[in-house]
Amino acid sequence: MVTICNKDIPNELNELTIQQFEDITEIHANQKLDNVEKHLEVFKYMGVPEVEDMEFEDFKEAIRLFNTAKTPEGILLKRFENDGYTYQAYDQDFKLTAKDTKHIEKILASKHKGFISEALAVIFKRTDLSKTEHYTDAHIKLKSKIIREMPAEVAVPYLVAIAETINKQVESLNESTEGLA
Amino acid sequence: MKVPKGWHEVKLYQFKELRELKDSEGFFNTQLETLAILLDVPSDELEELSLDEIGELFKSVKWVLSEPKKAHANEVIIDGDTYILKPFKKLTLDEFIDLNYFLTNDYLKHISHIVSVFYRRINTDNWGNIEFEPYVFNPFDVFDKFDDLNITQVYGLIPEFLKWRDDFLKKYENLFNQDDDEDDEPLDVKEFDSLEEYKESLKAQEQAKKSKKWGWESLLFDLCEGDLTKIKAVGELPLIFVFNMLSMRKEMGYLETPKG
Numbered sequence: 001m002v003t004i005c006n007k008d009i010p011n012e013l014n015e016l017t018i019q020q021f022e023d024i025t026e027i028h029a030n031q032k033l034d035n036v037e038k039h040l041e042v043f044k045y046m047g048v049p050e051v052e053d054m055e056f057e058d059f060k061e062a063i064r065l066f067n068t069a070k071t072p073e074g075i076l077l078k079r080f081e082n083d084g085y086t087y088q089a090y091d092q093d094f095k096l097t098a099k100d101t102k103h104i105e106k107i108l109a110s111k112h113k114g115f116i117s118e119a120l121a122v123i124f125k126r127t128d129l130s131k132t133e134h135y136t137d138a139h140i141k142l143k144s145k146i147i148r149e150m151p152a153e154v155a156v157p158y159l160v161a162i163a164e165t166i167n168k169q170v171e172s173l174n175e176s177t178e179g180l181a
Numbered sequence: 182m183k184v185p186k187g188w189h190e191v192k193l194y195q196f197k198e199l200r201e202l203k204d205s206e207g208f209f210n211t212q213l214e215t216l217a218i219l220l221d222v223p224s225d226e227l228e229e230l231s232l233d234e235i236g237e238l239f240k241s242v243k244w245v246l247s248e249p250k251k252a253h254a255n256e257v258i259i260d261g262d263t264y265i266l267k268p269f270k271k272l273t274l275d276e277f278i279d280l281n282y283f284l285t286n287d288y289l290k291h292i293s294h295i296v297s298v299f300y301r302r303i304n305t306d307n308w309g310n311i312e313f314e315p316y317v318f319n320p321f322d323v324f325d326k327f328d329d330l331n332i333t334q335v336y337g338l339i340p341e342f343l344k345w346r347d348d349f350l351k352k353y354e355n356l357f358n359q360d361d362d363e364d365d366e367p368l369d370v371k372e373f374d375s376l377e378e379y380k381e382s383l384k385a386q387e388q389a390k391k392s393k394k395w396g397w398e399s400l401l402f403d404l405c406e407g408d409l410t411k412i413k414a415v416g417e418l419p420l421i422f423v424f425n426m427l428s429m430r431k432e433m434g435y436l437e438t439p440k441g
Binding site for chain 2: 095096097098099101102105106108109165166169170172173
């Protein structure tokens with residue numbers, strides 16, 4: 001938590017929800033805004049529109065404070081409970097399956113609002129449901145709604161793991177196709 | 182699952198499916214769909230494999246990232262029938278017009294259509310002359326018959342025909358509009374000495390655009406001298422003969438509509 005304009009606003013990944021993390025990510029991805037505008041929008045979103053009237057030096061300090069959030073430890077949450085159901089990402093070691101990777105890549109490529117929680121919704125599977133049910137659109141939407149309320153520290157390690165998996169796949173192919181006409 | 186060893190084991194329909202894959206779905210999805218096409222299985226079946234297995238499988242078909250060999254067969258066999266490649270110089274006007282259509286409208290999607298125009302059954306007449314199956318079929322009705330050919334049997338046909346077509350059109354370039362690019366440029370009224378001159382140029386530009394749009398139709402219309410009942414017969418004429426006649430008419434000043 002940091003105090004800006006006498007208001008306490010969450011900045012740590014265990015304080016922000018995935019929904020907030022997604023909204024902030026979306027502001028930062030908006031190419032129509034320059035860097036200053038992006039930060040202004042983030043502060044407005046976090047409930048401190050007063051930053052607009054700040055001296056520039058104070059504004060810079062507010063940005064610095066907000067960005068002091070610690071990097072999460074990289075622990076991949078194994079499972080969580082909601083409404084009596086268990087949602088499990090993995091049992092022993094986390095490994096993306098081909099089916100998960102296919103769905104996640106499509107979600108990430110579309111970059112639509114809420115894509116982070118949707119990607120996590122593919123990974124976390126309700127233990128009482130069948131393989132087919134895990135991936136239906138309606139079920140993914142429902143799961144992402146639940147996941148959006150969870151802390152952002154759950155999402156970040158998974159985003160890193162997904163990126164690493166896909167990069168590994170690309171690198172492996174690049175190595176094998178070097179010199180191919 | 183049978184893993185093909187090279188382009189020589191890839192059918193035309195698979196080649197078309199591969200070329201229609203969109204990269205926008207992401208690296209892994211493209212990899213998965215490519216494998217599904219080459220192995221001729223639904224992609225769901227491959228989703229059960231691990232990422233490492235997918236990676237290894239893809240490495241075994243990495244040749245798919247290069248182009249097929251530009252060669253072609255002079256004859257192919259489909260359902261026990263032999264189809265012979267019709268020499269380019271023996272093409273009729275109709276065949277040439279259709280080939281132009283397919284080549285300028287996503288030729289990879291239409292590769293089986295193109296092949297159906299080139300490869301034809303033959304007959305030998307009483308004097309031993311080869312007669313090609315007449316062009317009375319519509320490539321849209323028969324193209325799928327050619328879908329099971331291997332891509333390497335026909336792939337080289339396209340660049341070879343494109344080169345021949347370029348050379349052919351160059352020979353008859355006086356029949357075509359010379360200033361295609363200029364037709365698209367907007368005219369600036371300030372560059373003209375009078376409003377009449379500007380209006381004339383505008384009219385000429387509009388006419389050229391229309392000629393471009395209706396190029397082949399206006400050519401056929403000229404050749405049948407406005408009698409639409411003759412269009413079929415004109416389309417069946419040998420291409421080279423038609424263009425020679427057009428050149429003659431142009432030189433003699435009988436040809437009214439510029440082509441192109």
